Amino acid sequence: MPATLVLLPGLACDARLWDAQLPALPSSLSPRVSDVQLRHATIEGMAAAVLAENPGPLVLCGASMGGMVAMEAARQAPGRIAGLALLGTSARPETPDMRALREGAIEYFARGELREVIEPNVFFAFHPAQAADPVLVQRYLDMVLGAGAEQLTRQNRAVMARPDARKHLASLRAPVLLMCGDDDRLAPPECTRELAALLPQAEVVWVPQCGHMLTMEKPALVNDALNGWLAKLFAA
Numbered sequence: 001m002p003a004t005l006v007l008l009p010g011l012a013c014d015a016r017l018w019d020a021q022l023p024a025l026p027s028s029l030s031p032r033v034s035d036v037q038l039r040h041a042t043i044e045g046m047a048a049a050v051l052a053e054n055p056g057p058l059v060l061c062g063a064s065m066g067g068m069v070a071m072e073a074a075r076q077a078p079g080r081i082a083g084l085a086l087l088g089t090s091a092r093p094e095t096p097d098m099r100a101l102r103e104g105a106i107e108y109f110a111r112g113e114l115r116e117v118i119e120p121n122v123f124f125a126f127h128p129a130q131a132a133d134p135v136l137v138q139r140y141l142d143m144v145l146g147a148g149a150e151q152l153t154r155q156n157r158a159v160m161a162r163p164d165a166r167k168h169l170a171s172l173r174a175p176v177l178l179m180c181g182d183d184d185r186l187a188p189p190e191c192t193r194e195l196a197a198l199l200p201q202a203e204v205v206w207v208p209q210c211g212h213m214l215t216m217e218k219p220a221l222v223n224d225a226l227n228g229w230l231a232k233l234f235a236a
Helices: 043-053 065-076 096-110 115-125 134-160 189-198 219-235
Strands: 004-008 058-063 081-087 176-181 203-207
Touching (some): 004 065, 043 058, 043 065, 043 134, 058 065, 058 219, 065 081, 096 115, 096 134, 115 134, 176 189, 176 219, 203 219
Parallel strands (some): 004 058, 081 176, 176 203
């Protein structure tokens, strides 16, 4: 059975996160965007659903929270993973400081004050050059605000309770692509360097003048890196 390429969105994101990638990816891999983040309340549950809903060997490409889901799927079913592409993500569990920030945000969501949290987050999500693009920023805000308070709360709680993926990644033998924006403030480059140390087989791509939202900020570079990696993966 040929491998299937499944794209996993980040927190508060949906298929729109991959708008620039889907048309550029090889049709032979039947690329599809998963929506498990909309239907499950834990990273473990999201990963189990990805495995159950997509039979056969998988190439999982996850951004941010989607990368956490991909890593957990690799823990649950390592023999099913033909490759992992991890974009702007971290294998670490939640830190006390980030937990406190998320709990504060959830209080805002409960009061319906989504914009008060999401609009300032543009500064952290994007490199300053892209944060100055009003069309790009509006696309981001439409997507994240469209998730609504319930999804924002549920997904933040899922990320807060995520497992420590560092415990199992060193045993993974599947090919891996790591990508990180050089100015990512939400999953800083040190997180990708840690992943690279755990995964010596990984190819690492640093995206210049880019923040956390790689697929939206630098779509052409992301597409080139993904397609180049996939070509090598399946040529081998």
